[in-house]
Amino acid sequence: MAVGEGTTGGHTPALRFAVLGPVRAWLGERPLASGSPQQRALLAALLLRRGRTATAQELVTALWGEEPPLQAVAALRTYASRLRRSLAPRSEVLVTDLGGYALRLGPFDELDLDTVTKLTAEAEKSAATGELTRAHDLYGKALALWDGEALGGMPGHESEMERDRLAEQRLVLREARLDVGIQAGLHAEAVSELTALTTAEPLRERLRELLMLALYRSGRQAEALAVYADARKLLIDELGVEPRPELSDLQQRILNADTTLNQPTQQLSSAAPVVRPAQLPAAVPDFTGRKAFVAELGAQLASADGRVMAVSAVAGIGGVGKTTLAVQVAHAAREHFPDGQLYVDLQGAGAAPSDPAAVLGAFLRALGQQDTGIPETLDERAALYRSLLDGRRVLTLLDNARDAAQVRHLLPGTPGCATLITSRVRMVDLAGAHLVDLDVMSPEEALTLFTRIVGPERVNAERNAAMDVVAACGFLPLAIRIAASRLATRRTWTVATLARKLSDERRRLDELQAGDQAVKATFELGYGQLEREQARAFRLLGLADGPDISLAAASALLGRDPADAEHLLETLVDTSLLESAAPGRYRFHDLVRLFARACAERDEQPPAERAAALARLLDFYLATTARVYAVQRPGDRLPDHLAPTESPGLSFANGSAALDWLFAEADCLLACVRQLALGDTLRACTDLLLAARDLDESGTFSRQFEQAALTVLDAACRSTDPLIEGRVRLALTHAYNLAWRLDEAEEQARHAHLLGLEANDPVSSCMAPNERGGIAFHRERYADAVEYLEYALAAFRRDGNRAGEASALTNLSRAHSSLGEHELAVRLAREAIDRYVELGSSLRLANGHYALGVLLTAAGEHAAAFDELSAALAGFEENRQRVWVGMTFIRMAEATLGTDAPDGSAALAERAVAQFRDVGNEWMQARALTMLGRALDAVGQPGRARACWQQALTAFEKLGSGEAAEVRNLLGSVGV
Template identity: 60%
Template structure:
């Protein structure tokens, strides 16, 4: 259930509110009573305030849709929208037109109309809409989609597209093992592809499933098809015709539109252009743009590709591989799409991935093409799609670093510099509003972590609300608990992108990611991370490096790790949901123990006297005083951040110990300001202590 106005997704509200909207829409403008709406949302067990709740949901929807869209009449409600803007009704109209075309004998038109109808599907129908009415509709729509797929696949076989049909039917029969019509189509597609034994194996498999699970034999249609295949019935074979030739005159231009307000990244655009269009290369150029979700990889790739169009006169091909979705585009399917775009007729497209890859490389001979492979999963995902001809180039985007892709040139993306971030915000919001509140605008992009996706989402929301102020938006972004929710619009947002990455993690990496987000500070060392995770350094590195490879963590230097501010917020939210308070407290306690124990060793024998060593951690060993001071210098900011965090909690005495360990740093003046700031925090937290003198700075 999504609501769009002028191409922008609007919030549809709570689950029950979406269920109410679902009921109104599927009644196609007819009146729906309050009792019918209550039954649709809650069934036989409505809450005591169901009537009042229903009216509240209607009121909220009116604010979103407009009073003339959702109207009251005859004691109920109805919705008034142009029905050609509702995807479901558009699909129903297309399916009706397809049936008429098939009856009239125009099978190509019928096939095209059904394909267009199926293209309107986007995931599960009515996903996350609760209530018995939505559940019944979900079942109905799933069944209807399968019927459309079966009709289109039947038309595909009539048109001779056996190879592609085999691939699609194999997936569908695995998902719906008891559906006999899909098995029948798969047997026919295999037989027409010259794979008689595999076609008969499909029949044996469905018979085994039906007899084993239901105690029945396959239906008469399947049984007759099996017998016809055994007899090699000529009626099953489609008349052969000479396949049309490969067209070499096609110049595909598939790049998506460039982002009109693309901002900054001039150095990266220049670097990609120099690499991809380098005339001295004797091999196909490959560049990979990597970075965390929302950092602008796709926008940069498309912008750079447009800048390079004139350098690749034979065309530009683009595909979204959806590598981080649950159903990515596999290499064989991508190769099939590329071959057709390059002028290879369907009849000449082989069935297997290896054969398609070989034909793909042959089709590129003496051509100069640019390929953009967006959102790759890993190196194996794109390796079969790489050209073999010098003069062609491939630009890949991925959250993974793809370090095992031989010869690839890597471009890592971080958040925008503050000036460019502010420039992007200004282009979307307008100069007048930013000029009126420049400090609030800078606060806003800072709260976005300078992440282009986050900036674009909040700026677009502000631009759509002329009565909002920039300072009001900045205040909402500073509100800690729901800050991530501000960077979400419909199915697009930072949280959605991080959800996809997090769900692919194994249990060990997921735990490490959650606990890592608990620690404050700009970064932490491998040894500190090991203490936080309760692992040895080698085990910690094995767990953390995959998180770096998938851009959930960053490593600017060997043995040091940090994460983006918004990623940290997400990790903490996950930790609060999946880890107990004791587990979270224990992780932070281990980190504090590490710093205390190591500081105690660093100051052993100093005039301050040794600090008490925590029992929970032995700390690092230092061969000499210089090494100890170097450690204190390199760890000053993480150490002070840990002190702030400990002082903010109950019983800040251990934070005071940590401050004492660090106070020599204040003597050099390099970190005096930070030390004094944390000392003030601890002092404020310990005003009731009987001995406040313990907080006095030397010479202060």
């Protein structure tokens, strides 16, 4: 029963009481008047006695201490009377007993402290049985009941003692939650909280121990050892004692790189698995033949018990039935693998085979591991994968592998587990693998399969024609299945009709050849059955380079309204020539895409029609991305200066919906830019990049954005169009600037500015000097920065670009601040914020708050700076700007460090470190580590500070960054 839902047995709601924060009471959901501090103190004293009677003298002492007022007993009676009235209609719970008082709650009444006790007991039980994730959640629920300091504002000696006891209880619960979280793989998430806790409780050795383990499991060994060094120095200096044995032992194990530190605890490994995966695809009901292979592979898998691992690799040409055979064998062997079965299609036949690290991430999740507990690197994921499988009997089916290198990290390597692999190549370099070469079906097996699908009556009546069909299919199972399925759904066809169609070699192409040609011929068969509009859709869809395509984008590509396009796509799904990846999204199997494109590029689809289809797709992406840009940046004139579009694009109800579309289409959109960066579509590709800048700023798609921009630049340089070249160089400037590659950014910005002037382009001639001003500022050329930014400000004003004007004002404010002109800087920053507020731009308003927060920090106005930065953080998080979220954490840590209570600075910097590790920006991560080191040094943890600075220095030196000198100075200030 949820808190507050119960009744006392009739219609009277239950009472709820809280002492873990301000003392409060509710009747059902209605708050009750709590009265004066003494009346609340009386309520708290009675609640803490859990129904036991308290004498009048006990309560007087609890409320007033050893020196109560003269009329204390009379006052006590008054408070009790008022409390009884406030509890009506449940006033009977307050009883007078032997001159004292007691609060006797009913079975449905609740006290938050009792709820904590229950949740803690459940959490401890779950932890003891190995359900660490559940224990972590239960501890979290218990801690969530605290609403600030327990017994907040309550007077009296007893309240003070209880406050201390409950604070200790809260800290113990936090330790327990962090402990089970780390053991459950949530070590990266725990580092920030532990950093803050060890700062607040520097002598608490258990917290140091947990922080060391969390850092070590996060790959931060130097910092983990520095935590021990800092703790030891503090304990000796403050208490004159050495660390406790547990802490010293952990330090030695880290020094020895003890592999067991990276493994789940015995408690976890001995527990029953939380998840038993059963991922095998369904076996086909008409599986035919292959008896010898089934027996051979089944015996091999059954032998896994007691062996290090059983690995069987099935090789053969495309369409020969490798997957069908493997799935059949795997299902037959399930009884030997009671702990589950894993499956993945490794996409090895296509241009983009699956990344082993991504596959391991999916496997770890399937085995019950939470996302926050999944390591970053391939080797760490493989190690955790093997650890989780240790002692379990799991079968893994790795389908469609590219080569042995792709699967090596995916092998369990533990007794009792087995792996079955399918691939087009023989894996002779996979040590210990049992290799099986799968050939085409025998004529008898092929005919049996064909008969099972079509039906014996039709086949027996035309047996020779049926044999011609399976022969024309090259006895390939996939080809036979497609042919038989087509015939089965066309009752007016005879088997001879199908045989005559297959006899046309122009339709079958190289069907009887080995390798992919046989598969291509099979696809040709399915394609030949399509109606004219279906075939056109099939061909045109194959032209687009993206990993998949949305219904709206497909509608634009095909030049059909969404309803007609959806009908066409769904009919292609029915023919198995297209897959429905998700509602409203479609994709080709890699080989089918190649076949579809080959069909489009031969005589069936003239070049002009192919070009027109892709141009329509690009036009749709540009129109819709321009709408996203306009929603995100109201008042910005860029959409007005983009290439005109015929498509109106999609419209969005709000900024969140617009970003949802942009991020969902990112891969497809950028693939389209790379594919069409030529000729008549070059201008649209360039403008699409500029309109899609949020993909770069998000941090998630920065690398893909840069690659697309470089592709466009190469074509733009050949085009000799200054407008196009200036704009793509502007896009690259933005990308390099965010990556802190200032040399490259400055060079691109200079070219973009000159080209913009040459082309009289309001986009490049306004935005490039704004970028140049920001770069000059970061290079500490403040006078140059002011000159560029004043130029940009005037240019934006001439163009009527109010959002651009606000951006220039923001940058100009920081430049003036660095020149010592603080009042002017703040005025400009506030003017920019006012512009953004007027425009209703939440994203750029966040930039304004950020800039003002940085200015106020530099001026020593740390509290005001923190408020501005907090507002910026909310805006960046709302708009999914992960790079800026990380930068804001750094600035918030800096502002906090300058206050009288700098303890929270390290936790904020730690969040920045985690943010940039996820984004993959090495320079930004080094900046965050530099800030983390400063925060740690300020709170008396110089060893860990040095470790952070050393990591930052290594990164800065690798990147050739000028920040390396600053970090060397920091290291020198504490001694290396």
